[in-house]
Amino acid sequence: MDSHGLSTRLSIETLHGSLTDPAISSMNLLNELIDEYPKAISMAAGRPYEEFFDVRLVHDYIEAYCDHLRRDRELDEAGVTRTLFQYGTTKGVIADLIARNLVEDEGIDVAPESVVVTVGCQEAMFLVLRALRADERDVLLAPAPTYVGLTGAALLTDTTVWPVRSTGNGIDPDDLVLQLKRADEQGRRVRACYVTPDFANPTGTSMDLPARHRLLEVAEANDILLLEDNAYGLFGSERLPSLKSLDRAGNVVYLGSFAKTGMPGARVGFAVADQHVAGGGLLADQLSKLKGMLTVNTSPIAQAVIAGKLLLNDFSLVRANAREIAIYQRNLRLTLGELTRRLGGLAGVEWNTPTGGFFVTVTVPFVVDDDLLAHAARDHGVLFTPMHHFYGGKGGHNQLRLSISLLTPDLIEEGVARLAALVTARLP
């Protein structure tokens, strides 16, 4: 039956190691569990608010982009249709519009040549890690807990991730220095440190301004890249400058997402990589070469949708999201208020108080695992995310993440009430 002696009959043990990594398996189990209880109130999914979705907008955005091509780029009708229908340049066709948005909303001033438009921020993370991970010595630093998408991109590129301690003020610069020293001693090469300074997923925490400056100083002194993920920065009661806007030494690669500010269904994100690569132009050019081998280019129709939203809102997603920002702020206040009302003063029950974003971290004096989540879904009709999923199984065992983005006030009141019933039943 097997004439050449090495059976390739498929078994999960013979496939790439990422497929049996506990992080991936656990996220898969989590998604299955959520699907199993569609009627439970979900404080688990970090999806944007849906009330203002309207199919008409897709058409309007595409037309706005076509008008822009005709008017500002002076393309004839064949040029317009070719831009939408045909293969496009690997770096993307809307890099210039994204650069204008970055000036408008983030105070980041970069040349369009340093922007690579990607299939969501997830592809941007993959491309950066694929470029940086050359051999087994290479290490990526990342706060613990960290975003699962980062863990996924690291798994696909066989990148070793070392955790850095995270506090209520974001990544701990002292521990970062310690980890750099440790890497040096062990002959490892730290290629970058991943950070989410604004309303991080999963914790909801942000870094204050001094912490941002301190982090940039550490990065510059140690000559490492910072990979800044800024998916939630727009959704705060006050906004602090991004690392990229403060970066003077060229240490920051900016990972952009339009999933929360533009439209998840467009699957458009980007990387800003204006670093010079000896022998290879901009880092963006190297990412583009990798992208050509991965997805060729990001759908220009999907790019047109995001471009149209930018064009119809004078390049400001802050303005475009005024209603959504107000709703997320209201939901966050309401969730924190309900937590106080239902769980305030209980021994060992705590939560942080983010001023923006989609997430709140709740700490309880008992173990929060997937069994507890199954129990919550089945017997209390409420869903959340056990925080240990974001620690690669090495922490967060008595914490859970609440997501506030997709809910109405009624559902938040009822959801927190159900969570409180679960929590109080577990207290001694």
Place this chain on the structure above:
Amino acid sequence: MDSHGLSTRLSIETLHGSLTDPAISSMNLLNELIDEYPKAISMAAGRPYEEFFDVRLVHDYIEAYCDHLRRDRELDEAGVTRTLFQYGTTKGVIADLIARNLVEDEGIDVAPESVVVTVGCQEAMFLVLRALRADERDVLLAPAPTYVGLTGAALLTDTTVWPVRSTGNGIDPDDLVLQLKRADEQGRRVRACYVTPDFANPTGTSMDLPARHRLLEVAEANDILLLEDNAYGLFGSERLPSLKSLDRAGNVVYLGSFAKTGMPGARVGFAVADQHVAGGGLLADQLSKLKGMLTVNTSPIAQAVIAGKLLLNDFSLVRANAREIAIYQRNLRLTLGELTRRLGGLAGVEWNTPTGGFFVTVTVPFVVDDDLLAHAARDHGVLFTPMHHFYGGKGGHNQLRLSISLLTPDLIEEGVARLAALVTARLP
């Protein structure tokens, strides 16, 4: 300046090896050259014909898909907008429609669960290679010459590719058996063999029916997967059954593209992977796990565009492409006729005679390198692709690829005339 001793200052030598691979660098040079001579007649680009592109179609396709969601899936308006706007299931939202298309056009009958919708066929290739490449023993077999996208996906996943001899009847099954034996002797593990049985890129050659059966027998006897890439199968004067439709033993993973038959700008492709994985459901489920870490999901708006085209053409892309098929057939006949008229009977000048697809291979009695291409562009105003780019630098040094898909009859006549002027000037 560098306190931890291991400089991460970026240099292309310290980045991932794929970025300095000759295959990638040469393709980049090629693209730059093509950009440099925009007025030359391009017989280089393998892009679909553009005459029937119309922005209105994008809107019509999206609306047709929304109508389908309302009518056939019985979604309310919130459900329709959520499907388009929100994050979607990783495997894709149109797998059922793709399965119907495969029955209609290809005689392939598979469950939608075995389909993974991807960001073009390129992502499908990456996912399959990423799943199969577990360690350095693993080898992928592929015909020489082979599609550059396959080479790229192999580079990104650190997959070793061994060439298999290719003839005018496709991959040579005897050499395939030899390579399997060689791998066995060297303790390597052959995970799969990549093949394009229909009008392959770059050669334009196809396998006849006996060769398809013989290849399936070899795959079954040796227990290897065949990765069947079928981007051009629709564009022939006669159509032969795909390997997947003939596959009884489950050896074939089908890699589907809508770039030529649907719309390049949608960037939608798919993999059909109905193989059972011990400990892991279908191979499609494993590919989906990887995709979740790479691009999360394919834009549902892009999927809607392809779905709409399927829905408005009774699921047949053969019917949808009736005009394009006629044009490609005409262009192919015309190109072959002009080659005979201009170069027939010249010693050492030959070409193959594909009955479909986008490409013709021309052999000449002198070296075809990038310098010759630059000379052709500059002094003769015609562009082609030196075939050595598809051999990883190890062959094809006196061959060139002509692409016929994007041209009008006038341009074909003029393009071949210019090529003939170049060729005759080089003959002894």
